[in-house]
Amino acid sequence: MSHKKDDSIAxxxxxxxxxxxxxxxxxxxxxxxxxxKFGEIEIKVSERFYGGKLVNEEELMVLLEEADVLNLIGxxxxxxxxxxxxxxxxxxxxxxxxDGRKIPHSMMQKxxxxx
Numbered sequence: 001m002s003h004k005k006d007d008s009i010a011x012x013x014x015x016x017x018x019x020x021x022x023x024x025x026x027x028x029x030x031x032x033x034x035x036x037k038f039g040e041i042e043i044k045v046s047e048r049f050y051g052g053k054l055v056n057e058e059e060l061m062v063l064l065e066e067a068d069v070l071n072l073i074g075x076x077x078x079x080x081x082x083x084x085x086x087x088x089x090x091x092x093x094x095x096x097x098x099d100g101r102k103i104p105h106s107m108m109q110k111x112x113x114x115x
Contacts, residue, residue, distance in 0.1 A: 007056045007057075008029055008054035008055060008056050009028065009029055009055070009056060009057055009060065009076045009077075010026050010027060010028055010029055010054070010055055010060050010074070010076060010077050011026065011027050011029060011032050011047075011050050011051050011052060011053070011054060011055075012024060012025070012026045012050075012052050012053060012054075012055050012059075012060065012063055013025045013026075013049065013050055013051065013052030013053075014052060014063065014067075020068060020069050020109075021067075021068030021069065021110075022066060022067045022068050022069070023067065023068065023069040023070075023071070024063055024064060024067040024069070024070050024071070024072075025049055025050050025052075025071045025072075026050065026060065026063075026064070026070070026071070026072050026073075026074075026077045027045050027050040027072070027073045027074050027077060028073070028074025028075060028076045028077055029054065029076075031045045031050075031073060031074050031097075031103065032045055032046075032047060032050060032051055033045065033046075033047065034097060034098075035098070036073075036095035036096060036097055036103055037095060037096050038093060038094070038095045038096070038105075043095065045073060050073075057076075057080060060077065060080055061080060061084060064080065064081055064084060064086055065084060065086070067110075068109065068110050069107075069108065069109045069110070070086065070087070070106070070107060070108040070109075071107050072087070072104075072105065072106050072107070072108075073095070073103060073104070073105045073106075074103060074104070075103065075104060078092060078104040078105075078106050081106065081108070086108055087106045087108055091106055091108075092104040092105060092106040093105050093106075
């Protein structure tokens with residue numbers, strides 16, 4: 001899909017594994033490289049983990065729906081996953097950026113039961 005750079009909203013890294021299926025790590029575009037805090041815990045929204053490709057909302061939706069495991073950080077990416085029914089609105093924790101803004105983080109793993 002071709003799109004203008006200015007309509008991209010997120011960085012997405014897609015990892016395909018035999019054991020866990022498709023893993024998607026996604027962050028809001030502006031969070032890449034930032035350090036966030038949760039109490040005494042600090043995380044860096046690193047290019048190594050999240051920095052795959054820039055995507056727009058439509059592309060993000062397709063990738064999230066096809067994934068088996070999600071690791072999401074940021075208002076936009078978590079909100080899209082909630083709208084798709086992949087993340088429960090209460091299934092998130094909030095980190096803080098350097099300005100004290102709350103940044104949601106959520107994870108999801110699909111399970112398959114065999115009988």
